[in-house]
Amino acid sequence: MNKMDYVGIDHMAAYIPGQFLPLESLAIARNIDVKKYHEGIGVREMSIPSYDDDVVSMGANAGLRLLRESGIDPKEIGLLIVGTESSEDRAKPDASLIHSLLGISESCRVFNITHACAGANYGLVSAIDWLSADSSRNYAMVIASDIAMYGVGSAGEPTQGAGAVALMVSRSPRLLGIKELATFSNSVYDFWRPIREPFPIVKGVYSVQCYLKAALACFKKISIDQNYDFVYHTPYPKLVEKIHHEICSLMGISLDERSAHYQEKVSPSNEFSAKIGNTYTASLWFALMGCIEFKLKNLTKDLDSKDENKGMYLFSYGSGSGAILMEAALSNYWVEMAKHFNCADDLINRATLTIEEYEKILSGEKLQKNNEPGAVKFIFSGCENHQRKYELINRQ
Numbered sequence: 591m592n593k594m595d596y597v598g599i600d601h602m603a604a605y606i607p608g609q610f611l612p613l614e615s616l617a618i619a620r621n622i623d624v625k626k627y628h629e630g631i632g633v634r635e636m637s638i639p640s641y642d643d644d645v646v647s648m649g650a651n652a653g654l655r656l657l658r659e660s661g662i663d664p665k666e667i668g669l670l671i672v673g674t675e676s677s678e679d680r681a682k683p684d685a686s687l688i689h690s691l692l693g694i695s696e697s698c699r700v701f702n703i704t705h706a707c708a709g710a711n712y713g714l715v716s717a718i719d720w721l722s723a724d725s726s727r728n729y730a731m732v733i734a735s736d737i738a739m740y741g742v743g744s745a746g747e748p749t750q751g752a753g754a755v756a757l758m759v760s761r762s763p764r765l766l767g768i769k770e771l772a773t774f775s776n777s778v779y780d781f782w783r784p785i786r787e788p789f790p791i792v793k794g795v796y797s798v799q800c801y802l803k804a805a806l807a808c809f810k811k812i813s814i815d816q817n818y819d820f821v822y823h824t825p826y827p828k829l830v831e832k833i834h835h836e837i838c839s840l841m842g843i844s845l846d847e848r849s850a851h852y853q854e855k856v857s858p859s860n861e862f863s864a865k866i867g868n869t870y871t872a873s874l875w876f877a878l879m880g881c882i883e884f885k886l887k888n889l890t891k892d893l894d895s896k897d898e899n900k901g902m903y904l905f906s907y908g909s910g911s912g913a914i915l916m917e918a919a920l921s922n923y924w925v926e927m928a929k930h931f932n933c934a935d936d937l938i939n940r941a942t943l944t945i946e947e948y949e950k951i952l953s954g955e956k957l958q959k960n961n962e963p964g965a966v967k968f969i970f971s972g973c974e975n976h977q978r979k980y981e982l983i984n985r986q
């Protein structure tokens with residue numbers, strides 16, 4: 591099948607919380623050489639959610655932007671899947687609240703999927719199967735929304751973050767076609783979140799080994815094309831660099847050439863995660879948006895360099911563990927769709943937190959700083975009778 595005929599992503603949109611902590615401030619407070627964060631882990635800033643951001647409000651904000659910018663009528667959406675591992679409720683799916691906030695029709699299948707960071711990716715391949723099964727189905731929306739927090743002073747602290755990405759999935763995608771190439775499942779305890787524990791339990795070094803095992807298992811199943819772009823789930827950029835080094839060895843790329851291959855084929859996709867941090871289910875999709883925004887920024891007038899039908903590998907890993915490797919190809923209209931992303935601008939507009947403000951927020955204080963004048967967005971407005979409430983506000 592021609593890559594252009596794949597079912598895939600018609601459009602995508604992100605929500606990034608309006609405040610962040612520079613990693614320099616964290617390094618000073620923890621008495622750690624900042625080079626460990628900048629060079630050893632590859633992170634520079636991390637997005638910190640405010641008290642009125644949660645999985646539902648962030649996901650609904652990404653979905654709202656997606657509807658506005660794609661021009662698709664919410665009544666045409668027949669499937670809504672939310673991938674998350676930071677849900678506030680074990681029975682009522684976040685997807686049902688988002689479904690109501692976005693005004694999607696009642697004849698829509700609505701549910702959450704949890705598989706650590708891979709939840710939204712399982713959502714995407716399910717949406718592709720659902721669309722492929724019946725030609726009367728038009729659109730599915732898949733939302734990845736997560737708050738990644740490990741706690742003050744923990745080893746995972748510099749790899750925290752938060753954000754959401756919404757994907758519109760269609761049979762004739764204007765952004766990129768997607769095909770599943772390989773999948774991997776293996777029950778391990780590398781990172782897990784027992785009920786009632788405030789933060790995940792992580793075996794850091796082991797989690798890296800599990801990620802590598804899953805990546806090698808998937809890439810070994812295919813004949814790898816060196817000319818593709820490689821977009822990975824990115825808990826932190828340095829890990830992706832190390833993983834890609836091993837994938838280069840499968841491709842027979844010499845040790846001397848691996849850094850150059852990484853710089854050209856992978857590093858643009860790390861741009862956002864270095865400034866947002868880990869976003870669990872949304873991490874792969876922020877990496878993809880980074881890769882595409884980079885292409886857009888470097889577009890020349892030469893039509894041949896527009897990268898249409900350009901191949902990419904998308905690799906998603908979820909602790910516990912599961913992984914999916916997909917092939918993607920940019921469609922003829924990708925430039926028009928990518929012009930709406932604006933993630934780079936959203937990052938510039940965030941407010942800077944001090945370390946004291948960050949620690950107060952993590953201790954549960956209702957503190958908020960943001961630079962979003964005029965932003966129309968959903969916020970979590972509190973609980974009544976154990977029911978979570980949301981409002982659409984126009985921030986002044």
Ligand code: HMG
Nearest residue numbers: 623625626629630706707745746794797798801825908909
């Ligand atoms: P750590 O123990 O603080 O760090 O934990 P380290 O001592 O291993 O140092 C990190 C790197 O910095 C090392 O480089 C050091 O040498 C270097 P490496 O040896 O790895 O090449 N370093 C320096 N470099 C320059 N100048 C210096 C300096 N000092 C040290 N002065 C760890 C790091 C990532 C393990 C920790 O942050 C953690 O536990 N994070 C959370 C777990 C995680 O992200 N795992 C990733 C794989 S699992 C996954 O991706 C799934 C996940 O997203 C969840 C899900 O699926 O739901 C996490």
